[in-house]
Amino acid sequence: MKINDVILKTVVKGVVFIILTLGVYLFFSGHNAPGGGFIGGLVLGSGIVLLYLTYDIETIHRKMPFDFKKVAAFGVLLATGTAIGSLYFEAPFLTQTDGYFTLPILGEKHLSTVTIFEAGVALTVVGTLVTIILSISEDE
Amino acid sequence: MTIDLAIILAPFFMAACIAIFYRKIKRNWVGWIVLFIPIILFLTLTTYIPRVANGHTFSNTYEWIPSLNINFTTYLDGLSLMFSLLITGVGSLVILYSIFYLSQKEALHHFYCYLLLFMGAMLGVVLSDHLMVLYVFWELTSVSSFLLIAFWHHRKASRAGARKSMTITVSGGVSMLVGFLMLYVMSGTFSIREIIANISMISGQSLFIPALFLVLLGAFTKSAQFPFHIWLPDAMEAPTPVSAYLHSATMVKAGIYLVARFTPIFGGEMIWFWTVTGVGLITLFWGSFNAIRQVDLKAILAFSTVSQLGLIMSLLGLGSVAVHLGYSDKTVLYTQASFAALFHLMNHSTFKGALFMMVGIVDHELGTRDIRRLGGLMSFMPFTFTIALIGSFSMAGLPPFNGFLSKEMFFAAVLKITELDIFSLQSVGVIIPIVAWVASIFTFVYCLIIVGKTFFGKLKPDLLEKQPHEAPVGMLIPPFILISLVVLIFFFPNILGKYILQPAMGSIYPTFPSVKELTPSIYAWHGFNPELYMTMGVVVVGVILYHLLPRWKRIYLLIPQRFTLNAMYESTISFSENFSRLVTRRYMNGDLTHYFIYIYVFFVAVVAGYFLFTEGITFNPAIDAKIEGFELILVFIMVVAAISILFAKSRITTVILNGVLGYSVAFFFVIFRAPDLALTQLVVESVTTALFLICFKFLPDLKPEPSTRGVKISNGVISILVGATVTIVGLAVMNYEKFDTISSYFEDSYNLAGGKNIVNTILGDFRAFDTMLEVVVLFIAGLGVYTLIKLKAKKEGTDIENK
Numbered sequence: 004m005k006i007n008d009v010i011l012k013t014v015v016k017g018v019v020f021i022i023l024t025l026g027v028y029l030f031f032s033g034h035n036a037p038g039g040g041f042i043g044g045l046v047l048g049s050g051i052v053l054l055y056l057t058y059d060i061e062t063i064h065r066k067m068p069f070d071f072k073k074v075a076a077f078g079v080l081l082a083t084g085t086a087i088g089s090l091y092f093e094a095p096f097l098t099q100t101d102g103y104f105t106l107p108i109l110g111e112k113h114l115s116t117v118t119i120f121e122a123g124v125a126l127t128v129v130g131t132l133v134t135i136i137l138s139i140s141e142d143e
Numbered sequence: 144m145t146i147d148l149a150i151i152l153a154p155f156f157m158a159a160c161i162a163i164f165y166r167k168i169k170r171n172w173v174g175w176i177v178l179f180i181p182i183i184l185f186l187t188l189t190t191y192i193p194r195v196a197n198g199h200t201f202s203n204t205y206e207w208i209p210s211l212n213i214n215f216t217t218y219l220d221g222l223s224l225m226f227s228l229l230i231t232g233v234g235s236l237v238i239l240y241s242i243f244y245l246s247q248k249e250a251l252h253h254f255y256c257y258l259l260l261f262m263g264a265m266l267g268v269v270l271s272d273h274l275m276v277l278y279v280f281w282e283l284t285s286v287s288s289f290l291l292i293a294f295w296h297h298r299k300a301s302r303a304g305a306r307k308s309m310t311i312t313v314s315g316g317v318s319m320l321v322g323f324l325m326l327y328v329m330s331g332t333f334s335i336r337e338i339i340a341n342i343s344m345i346s347g348q349s350l351f352i353p354a355l356f357l358v359l360l361g362a363f364t365k366s367a368q369f370p371f372h373i374w375l376p377d378a379m380e381a382p383t384p385v386s387a388y389l390h391s392a393t394m395v396k397a398g399i400y401l402v403a404r405f406t407p408i409f410g411g412e413m414i415w416f417w418t419v420t421g422v423g424l425i426t427l428f429w430g431s432f433n434a435i436r437q438v439d440l441k442a443i444l445a446f447s448t449v450s451q452l453g454l455i456m457s458l459l460g461l462g463s464v465a466v467h468l469g470y471s472d473k474t475v476l477y478t479q480a481s482f483a484a485l486f487h488l489m490n491h492s493t494f495k496g497a498l499f500m501m502v503g504i505v506d507h508e509l510g511t512r513d514i515r516r517l518g519g520l521m522s523f524m525p526f527t528f529t530i531a532l533i534g535s536f537s538m539a540g541l542p543p544f545n546g547f548l549s550k551e552m553f554f555a556a557v558l559k560i561t562e563l564d565i566f567s568l569q570s571v572g573v574i575i576p577i578v579a580w581v582a583s584i585f586t587f588v589y590c591l592i593i594v595g596k597t598f599f600g601k602l603k604p605d606l607l608e609k610q611p612h613e614a615p616v617g618m619l620i621p622p623f624i625l626i627s628l629v630v631l632i633f634f635f636p637n638i639l640g641k642y643i644l645q646p647a648m649g650s651i652y653p654t655f656p657s658v659k660e661l662t663p664s665i666y667a668w669h670g671f672n673p674e675l676y677m678t679m680g681v682v683v684v685g686v687i688l689y690h691l692l693p694r695w696k697r698i699y700l701l702i703p704q705r706f707t708l709n710a711m712y713e714s715t716i717s718f719s720e721n722f723s724r725l726v727t728r729r730y731m732n733g734d735l736t737h738y739f740i741y742i743y744v745f746f747v748a749v750v751a752g753y754f755l756f757t758e759g760i761t762f763n764p765a766i767d768a769k770i771e772g773f774e775l776i777l778v779f780i781m782v783v784a785a786i787s788i789l790f791a792k793s794r795i796t797t798v799i800l801n802g803v804l805g806y807s808v809a810f811f812f813v814i815f816r817a818p819d820l821a822l823t824q825l826v827v828e829s830v831t832t833a834l835f836l837i838c839f840k841f842l843p844d845l846k847p848e849p850s851t852r853g854v855k856i857s858n859g860v861i862s863i864l865v866g867a868t869v870t871i872v873g874l875a876v877m878n879y880e881k882f883d884t885i886s887s888y889f890e891d892s893y894n895l896a897g898g899k900n901i902v903n904t905i906l907g908d909f910r911a912f913d914t915m916l917e918v919v920v921l922f923i924a925g926l927g928v929y930t931l932i933k934l935k936a937k938k939e940g941t942d943i944e945n946k
Contacts, residue, residue, distance in 0.1 A: 029822070035899035037818040039906065045826040052833055072929065079922045082915050096207045099908050117898070117907040120915075124907075127918045131925030132830065138932045140837045 008057070015057040022050035030125055031118075040121030044128030051129065052136050060141065071137065075130025082123030085116060147203055147217040150184055150227070151270055154263030158256045165252035174242035177255045181234035181262065188227050195224050196642045198649070198658070202272065202336075208912070212333065218272035221646025225485065226269040226393075226400055228643070233392040233496055234262050236621035240500055241384040243617035244507060254294060258388070261287035265393055269400055274323040274333045278316070281361070284397060285312040288389050292381040304377035307712070311374045312364050319361025319401075325354035326408075339407045339653060346411065355409045358401065359418060366398025366452050369426040373708050376445040383503030386441065391448045391499055392492040399452065399488060402459050403481070406651050410466030413565075420460030424578045426453025431585035435592065435692075436699045440502045440512040443589055444495070447538065450586065451491050457579075458484035458553060461560050462651070468565075470655050476559065478661050481651050483552035485644050486665070490537065490545040490632065497625035498534040498593070501527055504618055505597065510608035514592065519602035523611040526619050528598045533626040539590035539685075540583065540678060545632035547678075548665055553579065554674040580677055587685030588692070595689070636665035736848070740858070743865045751868045760875040767877065774814065781807045794845050798835045802828060819902045 023046075030043030054063050089098040099117045157180045165173060191201070201219040208214075219227075238258065245251060264287055267280030285308075293305035323333075329345040330338045338345070345351060362368075367375040378390050389395070402419060409415045430450025437443045462481030468474040504527050505520070506512045521528045533544060540550030557576040560568060602611070613619075632639055640662055649658040669675075688695070730741070754760050784803040791797045805828035812821035850858075885905075892904040906914050 033900060033903045037822060037900065037902075039819075039900070039903040041906070042819070042822050042826060045823070045830065049826055049830050049833070052830065056833065072926070075922050075925055079919055082918045086911070086915055090205055090207075099911065115898070117903075120907055120911065121903075124914065124918050127922050131921050134925045135928045136830075136834060136837060138929045139834070142841070142932045 011057055015053060019050050019054055022053065023047060026050060030121065033121060034115060034117065040124030041128060043121075044125035045132070047125065048129040048132035051133050055133075055137065055140075060137065071130045071133040073130070075127050075134060078123045078126030078128070078130055080123070081126065082120055085120045085123065089116075147201060147219055147270060148205060148215070150187065151217065151263060151267045153180055153184060154259040154266065158259035158263070161252050161256050161259070170247050170251060171242075173251050173255055174238060174245075177259060178235065178238045178242070180259065181231045181238060184266075185228065185231035185235055188224065188231060191219065191224055192228075192642050195219070195221055195646045198646070207276075213275055214273060215276055216272040216334065217270045218336065219270060220650045221643075221648070222400070222403060222650035223269045225489070225643050225647045226396070227266055229396070229489070229492055230262060230265050230269070230393050233388060233492055234258075236496065236624060237384045237388040237392075240387070240503070240618060240621040241382070243615055244384055244503055245382065250294075254291075254382070257287050257290045257294070258385070261291065261389060261394070265397065268397055272335050274326065274335065277335075278320050278323060281319070281365075281397065282313065282316050284389075284394050285309060285316060285365075288312070288378070288394055291385045291389060292378050294382055294385065295380070298380065300377075301380040304374075304380040308374040308378045310716070311371050315361045315364025315371065318357045322354045322357030322361065325350045325357065329354070335404065335408075342408055352412070352414060355412060355415060356418075358405055358409070359415075362398035362401040362405075363422060364398070365401070366395050366456065367426075367449050368398070368422050368453060368456060369429050369449075370708050372426060372430065372449040373712055375449055376442055379439075379441045379445045383441070383499060383506060386444075387496050387499035387503070391444070391495040395448065395452055396455075396488060396492075399455050399459065399484070402456065403484070403647075403651050406459065406463050406466060406481070407653050410463035413467070416460055416463050416467065418460070419463065420457045420575070423453045423455070423457025423460055424575065424582075426450065427457060428453075428578050428582040428585075431582045431589065434589040435585060436696065438514050440505065440514060440517075440593065440597065441499075443514075443593060444498055444502060447586070447589060448495060450582065451487075451495065451538070454553060454579075454582075455484045455488050455491070457575075458487065458556060461556050461575075464560065464563065464565075465652065465655075475655070475660050477563075478648065478652055478655070479552065479663050480556035480560070482640075482644060482648055482661065482663060483549055483556050485647050486552065486636075486640070487546075487549035489639065489643070490549050490629070493625045493628045493632070494534040494537040494544070494546055497530050497622040497629065498538070500618070500622035500625070501530040501534060504530075504614040504622075507618070508609065508614055509611055511606075514596040516603060516606035517597045518600035519598070520611055521598040523602075524598075524613050526613060526623075530619075530622045530626055531594050531598060533629055534622075535590040535594045537629045539587045540681065542667060543633045544629050545636070546629075548633060548636055548667060550583065551669075551674045551678065552665070554583075554677045558673055576677075580681065583677075583681045584684050584688065587681050588689050591685065591689045592692075633667065636667075640665055736858070740861060743861050747861070747864045747868050750872060751864070754872060754875065757881070760871060761878045762874060763878050771814075774811075777807050777810055777814075792845065794835075794839060794842060797845070798832060801835075802832045805831070819900075 026043050026046035029038035029046055030040060031038070033039030033043065051063075051067075054067075085099075086096055090096060092098075099115065099120065103114075157177060161168075161173065161177065168176065195201075201217075203217050205215040205217075238255070241254070241258075245254065261284060264280045264283035268277055268284060271277040271280060289305045289309040292308055293301050295301045296305075326338055326345070327333055329348050329350055330341050332338060332341075364371045375390060375395065379386055381390070427450050430446045430448075430453055434443050434446035434450065437446060458480045462478055462484060465474050465477040465481070468477065502512055504524070505517065508524070509517070509520075511517065537544035537546035540546050554576070557579045560575060561572040563569075563572070604610075645658050645662040648661040649655075652658075652661060655661060730737070781804055784800045784807070788797055788800045791800060805824065809821050809824040809828065812818075812824055888901045888905055888909065891909075892901040893899055895904075895908070898904040898908070
């Protein structure tokens, strides 16, 4: 018997956007408010997993042709890369810095290199989470 | 970013590029692209020669983990320059040679990637001043050597050889690490230069001698000294360019480098003198003695390398006497042994590199290296024959080749040392020249075997797979460069002495005022003296022994098979494998309940034990917050859910009840105003539940386990103990004050890290190192799950092992 999942699919279409937006919001707010790379990554990852659960793997793969192993690898590269990058500025390994910049349109903003590091964390979490869940569910 | 850091990083950078872009590069170009790196590095390094020869040293510090006192300090002095030139110079030739040696069908990108990895690691070893950084690079050379030996990993012997070399060199490396830590405990610094500067402070301490032995263990295993030499002959399973590069010219000399580098620290000890000299001489003798009975050309060269490394090692041991005696006009003479060591090290790299390449050519063109099948190749391969002749005669110590000069200096040093009357040299010292002389005779014999059995005698065409013919020009150029160096160094030894060896001597004897005195002029002819008579004796006895070889070869059968070092190594390994299998099978029985019992018993023992032992459990209900009504409701829900799990009949109920517990905890985090934790807990709980649901289809139905009453009771007791421990620790932690409080982060988070969310400033800044490593671990775990599931062997898959 095929389960009728029209309601689920319709709801998920809307909810996923809320979840993904929440994930992005959490990621950026992390510096001064609750959130951060790990939680942001987890929320994004669970949003994607929800998509995979609702629709089937092939459909999502067609719409989102990412290899999540590579996403995770890129994340690790970002995190370790920022760590090594500080050596090029004659600063100790893993030094982070921040500052206030006035940007066009956005006005004065607080920018920090920690964001890049956290982006690496987030991408690793998303990539690993989806990779693990997909490989278990695809196993015969 | 300065040149010296770039020198270490360039090979790694290139290795990464090859690994990523190899598909886009034409296969026959890979080697040529890689070749650029060592050539450029070699040329860059040569520009340092005049400055280093004038006594300059170059040092740069890059702060890495300043809070742990770990800095990346590069240090370029005479000794490191000499080794760096060797690494990049021989490296260029070997890569050029491999371009022609390896077939286009091989996994070339792996090969060059590993080779570059090794080159970078080796440069790191000789250019680091920091002991921990040196150690990391040291182990990296072992790892890349492992990968290169197992390059043809479809062959069983390759894998076995790789494992053996890894086991032996890494265990030596670990003991060296312990030695380094002892040095740190004694001196308070990881910098080799600072330790040398404070040597008087540490030399009397009780850890000094253990540290000496542990560091030597690292050096001896790496440089294949007796009895650890057994890995080197097995490492010959590697492609020949690798043997020429790692296992004769560079990696096995890392141990020599370490001994030379640590001579100013430990050299004053009698025990250092006797250990280094003694082990070196035994290795020299044993290696040359065993080389004669080999029938594989590469095996002969492997034992010959072992023996020559022993020679260099023993010379460094003899030279350390000068450190013990201190500086004076008379003692300067004893430093000549170290000079001879460095000189012979350079010479050995030239002639042995050429010989390995020669064997590679023979193997490549004829398909065999067995001397029983070779013979009479002189007229077919005249160029290869020239290489073999010059290389072997240099190794045998004959003029006009550089080996003659260093061999004479070696004889001079062993004769000189018998004149001393310290370290009980008067009584037993006379053994030293005798062993040296006998070993040189054996060396002479196996050099004759290499040339005679391969190139003279009768051709045996029916035993060869291919028609003998000369090698392509590309494979002849690198060995010809090396043998022309062999001849050139003989005629102009003092140029090498002045520009390369003299500054290196300054690194071994930093306390000696003038390096000029440490550099003897090298003469090919110095009259009729004992050294020359010794060489003549070697030639005469050597030729006689070579001709009588079939008669005395039987003495090799006298050593019973069971007592060879290899057999002992094998039995140790198989014993420890069997023993650990036995032990592991006892507790890893595949029953999850058992595993949980181990974890929980250990947890209760450690945590509860710690709190009971330190009397850390105190309760002070007065400072606890008031319990609200809705908190009680939450607790009630959790208790009901937890108890219901025990009686759940299906897995889905269990998972949902477990989810109830998790979400209730998240509620508590909300109530206690920990939004970060609440968020994380909520998301983690959702993801875990999803994971559980996915895993369901692989799990059987839940059914009660048949178990006895006793087991049930003991499991119940353990569960209650775990719960009690968590609860009590949770309550007592409010009054526990033995750890530093984290309140400083509240003050520092904005000032130092520019963020107001202290959790994240701790994660991303104060403790970013932990986070970074966690990210890496997470990624590795993900890859692990993926490979376990996706790449598992098919049931009908063929056995690819042991082909």
